[in-house]
Amino acid sequence: MPSGHISYRRSRPSNHLRAIKTQRPDMLCDILHWAVDVYRFSSFETFDIHVSIHPGAAAIQVVDTSGQFIGWDKYVFQVWGQADKTMAVRLDSRGCIRVWFNDRWARFTRFLRLIKPPYSWNLSKGPLTRADQDFQWYQQSRWWLGNRKSFLFLRLPPEIRNLIYGFALGDKIEPYPTHRDRGVGSNSRSMIIRRANTALLQVSPLVYKEVSDMIYTFTPFFVEHFGVAEKLLRKPRPCSRIRQLELALTHDDFFWLFGGQFEDDGVMTAPHQAATTLRNMRLSKLRLRIAEPRPVTADERFDGACQKTVVDWILEAAWPTVRGHPVELAGYVKARQKRAFEAACKAERKKFDVWQKQRMAVGDEEGSWDDYDEWLEQVGDDEGGGVMLAETTMVIQEDELFAAGRVKISAERPLCLCKVHCAVECWSADD
Secondary structure (H helix, E strand, O other): OOOOOOEEEOOOOHHHHHHHHHHOOOHHHHHHHHHHHHHHHOOOOOOOOOEEEEEOOOOOEEEOOOOOEEEEOEEEEEEOOOOOEEEEEEEOOOOOEEEEOOOOEEEHHHHHOOOOOOOOOOOOOOOOOHHHHHHHHHHHHHHHHHHOOOOOHHHOOHHHHHHHHHHHHOOOEOEEEOOOEOOOEOOOOOEEEOOHHHHHHHOOHHHHHHHHHHHHHHOOEEEOOHHHHHHHHOOHHHHHHOOEEEEOOOHHHHHHHHOOOEOOOOOEOOOOHHHHHHHOOOOOEEEEEEOOOOOOOOOHHHOOOOHHHHHHHHHHHHHHHHOOOOEEEEEOOOHHHHHHHHHHHHHHHHHHHHHHHHHHHOOOOOOOHHHHHHHHHHHOEOOOOEEEOOOOOOEEOOOHHHHHOOOOOOOOOOOOOOOOOOOHHHOOOOO
16 A cells, blocks of 8 residues: 555444544544634634534544544534535645535635635724724734734834824823832832833833823823822923823812812912923813813802803913913813913914014023013013013913903802803703
């Protein structure tokens, strides 16, 4: 008998096939499973194809020249959503497995190519929903884990790495304080990012720099508690790098931050030290998210108060701190208030830029917002209500629409006299 010849003989009764299969190594079945895995991992689209393979009911044992069992001559192929298919199997002269398919011996991959993947990856060209993004990336990670194909991350183009960083870190950063930072010292407090994927920061110094640049430059820092804002803004290093900040505080927290809260003796509080830090930050976006009106709050002054009046008070208190910053108002704020305040901040920014150019032109160093505010106080024109810039004809005055709507903060609860009561269920941004 020639070397490598495969012989066939009758097997035991078909109801014992499962027991034989578990007792003896089925080399042909292993080769078939290996071929399925190779085909699955060859493409992201075919990764979810699964084929269950077991001997056919009337299968005959296949043995090698030494009489060693190596498999069966027929197997049943089960694919989810399709009818079971029984095909004869053999090894050709080159050791490649072939199946009897469409009335001829063919490569096993010919049969696999006709299996329709359970998922379609012809995604729409429009923006994906968060659920679609999560599912797609989950499948991608399973594929990478399955085929065990590795690549050097730092050899990817910087643009691709930035996309990976952005997806791993999410669309916002929520800093929060911990009771103890063991890596620095027993008595220290640290601002930690509430994302497990921040382990990327520990890969290498280069990755740390790229990820931290991505965090501080393009990712908004979202803060919704005054205590968190206080601890975040007391640290000069992160504050000097943060470019996008969103404050979603309650009404009384905004007043504790910007000033305007009243003590028991009726004295109005000054801006918190955190507001001074916020004033000098180099922000590309500062979003102030105003909370909804509530019948019961932490401060009885705002229980069922007029939301429109309270927002006017918040903006009045915030103006000395945020004037000139790229402010965006969000939440429960009237459209008129939003337009007027954002326009006033933009106008103030233009005036600051003019002042900065004039300062640099005479050889002075670049000035901060504190320098600008101090200069306004020193050279203010009391009669004209504005400030004349050196060597220009421009007079710095407040935006007329915003100035006309400025109010005085009161310690009394503002009663709602609006036509439509200031409540969440009937709130409208239009007056």
